[in-house]
Amino acid sequence: MTSRVRGALSAALIALACLLVPFGALAAWAEYGLADTGRYVTAMAPLAADPAVRDGVADAVADEVGEPARPLVRSLTRTPAFGTAWEAGNRAVHRAVLRAVREGGHHAVTVDIAPIAARVEHRVTLPRTEVAVLPAPALDRLRKGYDVLEVAGFWLPVTAAALAVTGIAVAACRRRALTATALGTALGGALLGLAVAVGRRLTLTDLTDPVRRPAAGAVYDALTGTLRTVSWLLVALGLAVALSCWLTGPYGPLRARRASAAPVPDPAQRPTRARL
Template sequence: MSEVEELRARLRALEQENAALRRPQRRLSARSAIAGIVLVVAVLVAPIAAMGTWARLQLVDADRFVATFAPLAADPDVQDFVADQVTAAIDEQVDLDAVVGDLFDGLRALDLPPRAESALGLLQAPAASGLSSLIDGVVHDVVSSRQFADIWAETLRFTHERAVAILQDEPGTALQLGDDGVLSVDLGVVVERVKEELAARGAGFADLIPVIDRTIPVVQADALVLVRTVYQVAVTAGFWLPWVVLGLVVLGVLLAVQRPRALLWTSLGFAVVFLLLAAGMGIGRGFFIGAVSPSIMTAAAAGSLFDQLTALLGSTIVALALVGMLIAIWAWLAGSSRSASTVRGVVESGFGAVRASAEGHGLSTGRFGEVVDRYRGAILIAGMAIGVLVLLATRPVTLGAVIGVAIGLLVLAILVELIRRPAPSVAEPAAVLTREG
């Protein structure tokens, strides 16, 4: 009977501990207040960390910069914009009407018959128009060719290297940002390619096109006024700021009295701020297009430029919002609410039935299962920590990476539930001893 009394005493002690844990906290402790402040700061800094990482990848890494903007060479709106700019540059430097006029004046000096001279007058205007159409066609052919895509990529890389040198205040830089801060692509290379193509088609007037020094903007000036500051921040903090956010979250959750609840609201906060940031990008797109068109480029070209520039940032924001939602779901399941307890009970009953069926067929994990059961919480938390570290280490965070990590964690949780071998609860032997007594 002494063993029965001891078991009953242990049951009463456990019930008292549960009652103490469920007793509502009426006063906000200093520890909870500090935890709340730390977690709020982490949520507010998270979008800045995402933007800083994106800026670091786009502005510091030349390969990433070229990979972002190189596809624009195949965009029809961008091709039309570049072709129009090249044609306008040639027209400004070469007076086609004067060239055709000189040619026809030379023909008239040959003392042609009256009818032939009259015909020359009728042909002069169509000849000038045909020459202009020829140049326009060649320009569009060049701009839509693979050679132009290669020129575009090479020019982007060279422009990026010069821009980085400017942003880093390196002496002796050939390209200088103007007062309006426009970062531009040199059209001289494209014009030279057009001259080569015209010469290959037998257009002798190609030699009349001089060396043209003209640039077109790649990134609008108003953004680059901020880019210099963003670049410095990206270099110094773009890599470390996400780790700072992670550290703040860990610290805040450890300080919180109700850790699952703190993690739940923090994760929901992350999801909300990233969704708001995604909405802000949509609004920013409209402002960007309105700011650069039509004085800088067409609205279609500006839209293509903005979409290409922010494609990586947009996918990262969506991925991070999904991370927040997934962690919030896990925190809710780990909480003490009645609905979460019900869900956990159903899941544990299901896995318990599977384990019991396996043991009935002679399949048991034995001591290893008991160890897994003892450290089940630590294993799951370690898995989540590793998943978060993987996402931070493989930046930029993508939707595919988030889904992959989520599936990996789900598989880990299922394996833990199948492998673990729970020890008999205290209530079971107590109930048996009560029935025997």
């Protein structure tokens, strides 16, 4: 295999690997973070103290169980026990959605909030305790996406890593290939962070009720916190590796400094051949 062919093959493999980086990170986050009940509840726990989230919960529950319950539910969200109820509610909703996605069916997902309300105040009586959390059409779309994520969440990152390693291995100049991979990884991390920011804007813009946008923004930020951290780590790691390759490369300042510091032999001390 000639150097030109090796270079072209290496460039194609590295480009494809870097293209898969943001998609692999997104799929892994959805499969192992968002779809995991424990991690989901942990990410949502701090929102129990957010005033916008509390008001949003009160409004959403009141819309489902009846308008007369609005003052009662709003007062419950101000009690110290709301944090416990918030955690229990998120756990119940997440498990109900996962169960519906995995078991099939074409019905809306509902959650009975009576046990959750009992954790806040044992004497609470609500007109209706069944709350719809996911309509049937949305469940069908979610099920299709979940089936894809179960495969992509593992294989996309593995494929990206395998393509990158293969591209570096077949390259005629491995240092240059490593630098290109590092810069592509940093670019993928930057695109991932941009996608998270654009997704937040689109999500809040699609809300018909502007009053609920602060609560929706807080929830979005809590759920995508890990994803934003991963994007920054990819950018930092990629730039650090690329900088290291440049500093230690043949044209880097460290190599040039070592070359300039090397002792220059004195011409007067060069051995001369004995004349016959």
